Amino acid sequence: MNPRSFLPAVLLYSLLILGLLLALTPLWWMIVASLMPPGEANSVPPRLWPSTVTFEHYAALFTRLDLARYLLNSTLLASAVTVISLLINSMAGYAFAKFRFRGRDRLFQGLLAALVIPAQVAMLPLFLLLKQLGLINTYGGVIIPGMASIFGIFLIRQYLLAIPDSLLDAARMDGAGEFRIYWSLVLPLCRPILVTLAIFTFMGAWNDFMWPLIVLTDSSLYTLPVALANLLGEHVQDTELMMAGSVLTVLPIMLLFVVLQKYYIAGIMLGGMKG
Amino acid sequence: MTGFERHVTFSAWAFLAPALLLIGVFFFLPVLAALLLSFTDFDIYALGDLDRLRFIGLDNYRQLLQSSLFWTALGNTFYFVIVGGPLSVAVSLGAALLVNARLIRFPGLFRTAFFLPVVTTLVAVAVVWRYLYHPRYGLLNYGLSLLGVEPIDWLGDPDWAMPAMILMAVWKNFGFNMIIFIAGLQNIPTQLYEAARIDGADAWAQFRHITLPLLGPTFLFVALMTMIGYFQVFAEPYVMTQGGPANRTLSIVLLMYEEGFRWWNMGYASAAAFVLFVLILAGTMLQLKLRRRESL
Numbered sequence: 001m002n003p004r005s006f007l008p009a010v011l012l013y014s015l016l017i018l019g020l021l022l023a024l025t026p027l028w029w030m031i032v033a034s035l036m037p038p039g040e041a042n043s044v045p046p047r048l049w050p051s052t053v054t055f056e057h058y059a060a061l062f063t064r065l066d067l068a069r070y071l072l073n074s075t076l077l078a079s080a081v082t083v084i085s086l087l088i089n090s091m092a093g094y095a096f097a098k099f100r101f102r103g104r105d106r107l108f109q110g111l112l113a114a115l116v117i118p119a120q121v122a123m124l125p126l127f128l129l130l131k132q133l134g135l136i137n138t139y140g141g142v143i144i145p146g147m148a149s150i151f152g153i154f155l156i157r158q159y160l161l162a163i164p165d166s167l168l169d170a171a172r173m174d175g176a177g178e179f180r181i182y183w184s185l186v187l188p189l190c191r192p193i194l195v196t197l198a199i200f201t202f203m204g205a206w207n208d209f210m211w212p213l214i215v216l217t218d219s220s221l222y223t224l225p226v227a228l229a230n231l232l233g234e235h236v237q238d239t240e241l242m243m244a245g246s247v248l249t250v251l252p253i254m255l256l257f258v259v260l261q262k263y264y265i266a267g268i269m270l271g272g273m274k275g
Numbered sequence: 276m277t278g279f280e281r282h283v284t285f286s287a288w289a290f291l292a293p294a295l296l297l298i299g300v301f302f303f304l305p306v307l308a309a310l311l312l313s314f315t316d317f318d319i320y321a322l323g324d325l326d327r328l329r330f331i332g333l334d335n336y337r338q339l340l341q342s343s344l345f346w347t348a349l350g351n352t353f354y355f356v357i358v359g360g361p362l363s364v365a366v367s368l369g370a371a372l373l374v375n376a377r378l379i380r381f382p383g384l385f386r387t388a389f390f391l392p393v394v395t396t397l398v399a400v401a402v403v404w405r406y407l408y409h410p411r412y413g414l415l416n417y418g419l420s421l422l423g424v425e426p427i428d429w430l431g432d433p434d435w436a437m438p439a440m441i442l443m444a445v446w447k448n449f450g451f452n453m454i455i456f457i458a459g460l461q462n463i464p465t466q467l468y469e470a471a472r473i474d475g476a477d478a479w480a481q482f483r484h485i486t487l488p489l490l491g492p493t494f495l496f497v498a499l500m501t502m503i504g505y506f507q508v509f510a511e512p513y514v515m516t517q518g519g520p521a522n523r524t525l526s527i528v529l530l531m532y533e534e535g536f537r538w539w540n541m542g543y544a545s546a547a548a549f550v551l552f553v554l555i556l557a558g559t560m561l562q563l564k565l566r567r568r569e570s571l
Contacts, residue, residue: 092294099287125308225398246399
């Protein structure tokens with residue numbers, strides 16, 4: 001490194017490391033406090049490391065507080081939303097990208113324009129509708145609004161636009177049916193964007209709070225965020241326990257991100273650039 | 276229409292049908308219904324017996340405008356959007372410039388670390404930040420005490436509760452926009468900077484006359500997305516303060532939730548939701564317009 005860039009480099013790195021500390025300290029402290037013996041998280045001055053590492057709060061969450069069930073609920077719901085919406089969005093995105101029909105562009109523009117409507121506007125009537133259908137307090141009620149998404153359709157369409165039509169035409173010449181072309185040609189071609197969309201959808205469903213909070217009344221059906229907010233009401237003083245609950249809610253999704261981040265970040269860029 | 280065209284049209288609609296049906300029935304229909312609902316006195320009695328439902332015109336909207344609680348929620352939401360939004364965008368841009376700087380090695384490491392808060396569950400980190408903000412045991416006040424600052428009751432003091440909420444939101448969100456800014460920065464041709472350097476432009480001039488103008492479209496996208504998201508603030512106050520202290524963190528969506536799903540005043544709550552929609556729409560138009568004027 002030459003002397004002229006030494007000073008700016010020191011400055012840049014100092015700022016970056018400061019940023020790193022600010023970004024990670026809350027997560028770090030969450031983990032540390034979850035491992036402390038009861039009461040130790042409430043000491044003055046705050047302890048930055050447990051006097052003895054204990055897993056008793058994790059044990060309590062699984063034995064006394066049914067956390068395994070919420071973990072399972074969240075996993076099931078997020079997986080179901082992801083698989084179903086991937087199928088439905090990819091079909092629609094494919095139609096918008098590769099079929100020429102009257103009204104296509106206007107329909108697509110209309111859908112995009114609807115992105116400014118906040119989801120909360122639909123929530124009250126949606127609740128009444130699902131109540132009529134007997135879907136309140138069921139998994140179905142949680143999943144339904146996420147089964148198709150305008151953003152998902154948009155992402156698939158953008159990706160497919162870049163794929164030459166000649167591939168599809170060749171398959172059509174060979175007499176393949178439309179659904180077979182979609183299933184055995186388009187879907188495999190879309191794999192990278194499908195992975196991206198799968199992560200987006202799974203994370204969105206896993207982290208979602210307001211809608212499951214509204215739909216689910218029976219605590220045995222709660223997802224992790226709803227259960228955690230509920231737990232806070234009863235155990236607000238048990239800081240170590242609450243931190244352990246937070247770790248268990250956040251950790252699966254963070255691991256998923258770290259493993260698949262390449263796809264995730266590619267997706268944000270695709271969504272951001274074309275938007 | 277030829278046979279082939281008919282075939283194409285039919286196939287297209289067949290592929291579109293599931294998505295359009297779902298979005299139509301479970302999104303567009305409820306949005307329309309919400310508009311209608313906002314003109315009725317739908318309450319807990321109507322929930323049991325629809326005959327109780329009455330059409331009351333604009334009464335819900337009139338009532339909203341006369342409710343001091345609504346104005347408080349509106350003010351709080353604007354506070355969150357107007358202070359939190361730009362702050363969040365500025366931090367994102369700063370982080371993007373740092374991570375993208377030519378001198379930096381291992382940019383991927385920093386990028387991942389800055390992004391981690393984005394993927395976390397809001398409810399979980401709100402629980403964690405409640406603890407960080409604890410006036411006696413919290414890490415934040417401890418850190419400040421080392422600098423000689425008196426302890427602050429972050430979530431209990433009416434003047435500090437909203438700044439505390441904004442600080443957490445910025446921490447949670449900045450990584451997302453940072454990624455978009457990095458993509459925007461990488462699209463700027465490096466020759467421009469080289470040419471500017473030859474002309475003797477310093478770092479600030481380069482930033483001012485190359486980076487910022489060329490980031491324009493990215494900026495607009497980020498600003499819009501952030502604004503729309505921040506208008507919908509809900510889980511932060513729900514988990515951390517329940518809208519308190521003294522309603523100073525009550526947001527419009529929290530008010531809508533309380534009115535609609537706790538007290539079942541669904542007509543009134545729908546009106547509140549529609550006001551939010553109109554605000555978001557107006558904010559979007561305003562930004563698009565400002566942007567267009569700027570680029571002329």
